Amino acid sequence: MRSSATSILRVAGLWSRDDSSDILASMALDVLSLLNKTGALLQGHFRLSSGLHSPNYVQCALLLQQPRNAKALGEALANRIKTMRGEKVVAPALGGLVIGYVVAEALDVPMVFTERKDGEMTLRRGFRIAQGERVVIVEDVVTTGKSTRETAKVIASHGGLVFGFASILNRSGKANPFDAPYESLLEMALETWEESDCPLCRSGVEIHSPGSRYSAKSA
Numbered sequence: 001m002r003s004s005a006t007s008i009l010r011v012a013g014l015w016s017r018d019d020s021s022d023i024l025a026s027m028a029l030d031v032l033s034l035l036n037k038t039g040a041l042l043q044g045h046f047r048l049s050s051g052l053h054s055p056n057y058v059q060c061a062l063l064l065q066q067p068r069n070a071k072a073l074g075e076a077l078a079n080r081i082k083t084m085r086g087e088k089v090v091a092p093a094l095g096g097l098v099i100g101y102v103v104a105e106a107l108d109v110p111m112v113f114t115e116r117k118d119g120e121m122t123l124r125r126g127f128r129i130a131q132g133e134r135v136v137i138v139e140d141v142v143t144t145g146k147s148t149r150e151t152a153k154v155i156a157s158h159g160g161l162v163f164g165f166a167s168i169l170n171r172s173g174k175a176n177p178f179d180a181p182y183e184s185l186l187e188m189a190l191e192t193w194e195e196s197d198c199p200l201c202r203s204g205v206e207i208h209s210p211g212s213r214y215s216a217k218s219a
């Protein structure tokens, strides 16, 4: 019994020391440091989903690629939204899929997702929202909150009740851009310009369009 306890501790110790992208090392969830360690915080010239230009972009797919990290982020976010008493997590695809799933796992509730069809946010694949069902919407990043609000409309159109919103990052510049409770793990200011005012465009810096909404449109 003593030896098995010791080996569990040793495994935990190895985890912490040997994996540079392992947030368990600090035993506290430092999202900013994890963004940097996983290479998710990109610098350059980006066209965001909103069409605005920015000198940085957070690629949450990189933040979430290690399941252990995704699980820890999901548990942290789930802790923040427990009091919203959601019976179901709804996440907009693609960005919300991984974090929505791990939050739902931590809350032990079902998770379904909305997705765009011909530009319209929809609930497909046989997913159902019951009349009066209490829903929490989970996203990776909230900037304008457009996808999130569209998802809320889909839920309402099915008779569901949106009890709250949650995301890993809040880049909206507001404490709460929604009309129901909202929690995030990290607020991070977002520097943006209209294309006509963008200094990086003027300097001829190559632009990237990493957001899924924009990619879908341009594809």
Ligand SMILES: [Zn+2]
Pocket (backbone or CB within 6 Å): 045, 053, 054, 195, 198, 199, 200, 201, 202, 207
């Ligand atoms: Zn630009």
